Amino acid sequence: MTTLLHVKSSIFGEEGKSAQLAAAFIAQWKVANPDGEVVERDLVNEPVPHLDGARVMALMAAAEERTVEQQMIVDQSDELIAELVNADQIIMGVPMYNFAVPSQMKAYFDLLARAGVTFRYTENGPVGLIDDKPVYLFATRGGLYKESGIDFQIPFVKQFLNFIGLEQVEVIYAEGLSMGDTAEQSFAKAADQITAIN
Numbered sequence: 418m419t420t421l422l423h424v425k426s427s428i429f430g431e432e433g434k435s436a437q438l439a440a441a442f443i444a445q446w447k448v449a450n451p452d453g454e455v456v457e458r459d460l461v462n463e464p465v466p467h468l469d470g471a472r473v474m475a476l477m478a479a480a481e482e483r484t485v486e487q488q489m490i491v492d493q494s495d496e497l498i499a500e501l502v503n504a505d506q507i508i509m510g511v512p513m514y515n516f517a518v519p520s521q522m523k524a525y526f527d528l529l530a531r532a533g534v535t536f537r538y539t540e541n542g543p544v545g546l547i548d549d550k551p552v553y554l555f556a557t558r559g560g561l562y563k564e565s566g567i568d569f570q571i572p573f574v575k576q577f578l579n580f581i582g583l584e585q586v587e588v589i590y591a592e593g594l595s596m597g598d599t600a601e602q603s604f605a606k607a608a609d610q611i612t613a614i615n
């Protein structure tokens with residue numbers, strides 16, 4: 418069965434602009450994949466915990482030496498990674514809040530970064546261990562940052578995904594959403610780009 422993983426991170430739920438773009442993508446995807454399954458990872462309503470010392474120790478502990486509590490932490494990380502592995506395509510709503518990804522998304526990435534599981538270091542540098550597949554990012558922001566030299570958000574997201582093996586990343590930008598008429602045009606352009614994808 419074809420599977421689409423939808424990672425949600427707008428604090429505005431379905432009202433979020435990134436969520437609206439994702440909904441447009443999913444509606445179209447369902448037509449193209451009538452037997453497909455959409456798996457939702459809602460990082461706002463079901464946030465994953467932030468990284469702390471105990472979690473890092475759990476993720477780094479040898480499997481045979483984990484305590485019961487450490488195994489529960491690893492199980493959660495494994496579940497998130499399995500969703501990536503099992504998906505044929507991935508979509509992520511990526512709102513900009515204070516120049517960055519939502520903190521919920523950063524916490525998610527922190528549980529995905531697992532040496533020996535999602536990446537490993539070789540003599541030639543790091544190698545991602547997740548099989549590559551298409552990833553679509555819906556980047557929504559109030560201002561204009563794309564290719565401005567001050568976008569620290571999408572380059573970070575791309576770098577992270579590339580690092581774990583996901584290199585086919587396409588970004589659909591809806592920028593200037595706090596900028597009057599620009600907002601409507603920008604959102605419509607992003608919606609058109611989505612129509613052209615499937």
Ligand SMILES: Cc1cc2nc3c(=O)[nH]c(=O)nc-3n(C[C@H](O)[C@H](O)[C@H](O)COP(=O)(O)O)c2cc1C
Pocket residue numbers: 427428429432433434435436510511512513514515516517557558559560561594595
């Ligand atoms: C708390 C907060 C912080 C924001 N920070 C920024 C920012 O740093 N730069 C920007 O261009 N827009 C900023 N915005 C505007 C959002 O990027 C914009 O509302 C966008 O639609 C958010 O995506 P969403 O609708 O999918 O949640 C911010 C909005 C909120 C609520």
